[in-house]
Amino acid sequence: MKQQRTEKLLQVFESFQPNYLIIEGYPFKKYQFEFESIPLLERVKASRKPVKVICSLRDVVMAQPYADRNAAIATTCQRLNQYFDLLLVHSDPHFHRLEESFPAVSDIHCPIHYTGFVAQPLLKESVWSEEDVADFSRNRPMILVSIGGGQLGHHLLEAAIAASPMLKKHLPQHHLQVFTGPFIPTENFSLCMQAASESSNLTLRKFTPNLLAYMQEASLSISLGGYNTTMNILRTEVNAMILPSSKDWEQTIRAEKLQSMGILRLLQPEDLQPKQLVDRIVQALEAPRSVQPFRSFELQGAQKTTDLLQTLIEQPVVAA
Numbered sequence: 001m002k003q004q005r006t007e008k009l010l011q012v013f014e015s016f017q018p019n020y021l022i023i024e025g026y027p028f029k030k031y032q033f034e035f036e037s038i039p040l041l042e043r044v045k046a047s048r049k050p051v052k053v054i055c056s057l058r059d060v061v062m063a064q065p066y067a068d069r070n071a072a073i074a075t076t077c078q079r080l081n082q083y084f085d086l087l088l089v090h091s092d093p094h095f096h097r098l099e100e101s102f103p104a105v106s107d108i109h110c111p112i113h114y115t116g117f118v119a120q121p122l123l124k125e126s127v128w129s130e131e132d133v134a135d136f137s138r139n140r141p142m143i144l145v146s147i148g149g150g151q152l153g154h155h156l157l158e159a160a161i162a163a164s165p166m167l168k169k170h171l172p173q174h175h176l177q178v179f180t181g182p183f184i185p186t187e188n189f190s191l192c193m194q195a196a197s198e199s200s201n202l203t204l205r206k207f208t209p210n211l212l213a214y215m216q217e218a219s220l221s222i223s224l225g226g227y228n229t230t231m232n233i234l235r236t237e238v239n240a241m242i243l244p245s246s247k248d249w250e251q252t253i254r255a256e257k258l259q260s261m262g263i264l265r266l267l268q269p270e271d272l273q274p275k276q277l278v279d280r281i282v283q284a285l286e287a288p289r290s291v292q293p294f295r296s297f298e299l300q301g302a303q304k305t306t307d308l309l310q311t312l313i314e315q316p317v318v319a320a
Contacts, residue, residue: 150181
């Protein structure tokens with residue numbers, strides 16, 4: 001299977017003949033794909049057509065414990081210097097700089113550019129489904145619960161559903177709008193539907209393409225702490241609580257920083273008990289908050305990335 005993947009990737013490269021090769025994360029992570037990444041990078045180096053190789057990197061990297069961290073850092077630098085022409089860091093440098101989580105920045109030879117955060121823009125016009133129209137016609141304060149794609153975070157869904165009867169007593173005017181994600185396993189979705197069937201203050205759906213609109217409307221957003229979801233929070237300035245993944249140290253570092261700035265509140269696993277979750281929700285809704293911290297974030301990472309790539313393609317390739 002690995003050999004087939006490698007050969008297929010090389011075939012796609014040869015047939016496509018790109019100007020750029022952009023690799024997400026590697027060589028800072030995703031080492032399990034080196035079996036196909038290294039042959040591709042070697043093919044790029046041997047190509048007669050100049051191809052610019054770019055590493056596309058999120059804000060926080062290599063935060064998890066390593067058996068030999070120094071060796072991992074050294075290998076990352078070696079791979080960057082051997083194969084890559086540019087490192088794009090999708091972070092606001094005033095919020096988090098690469099050297100805060102990767103101490104060997106001075107050993108990287110290719111140019112490093114901060115793009116700002118890559119955040120989905122707010123749409124002036126949206127295509128609304130009948131379900132979206134029904135949700136926004138409810139005219140009740142909304143508490144939004146979402147878990148991204150749906151592969152992870154089922155415990156957050158279960159906690160919100162279990163807390164809904166108690167929440168109705170404390171906040172009778174509020175309505176829980178829950179999105180499970182389109183890729184939630186069928187069995188988990190069925191269990192959630194069954195558990196939520198008798199909750200009159202809760203609507204359960206898999207997906208909407210208009211999640212940003214829901215965030216803009218919500219009195220409170222409760223979610224996991226992935227990069228894209230966090231960017232949605234920064235974009236919409238919604239009152240938010242997030243539950244960082246216990247397996248993703250990057251999420252925790254980013255979330256703790258944002259909490260210290262007053263941007264959002266962290267949930268801990270023990271907060272998922274129904275009474276504790278209701279207490280946290282009530283506190284979040286009642287506590288005064290300022291939107292001023294949101295104003296300074298650079299969220300135009302997509303456009304700046306485009307500009308940087310256009311500049312790069314106009315320059316001659318320099319051997320790595």
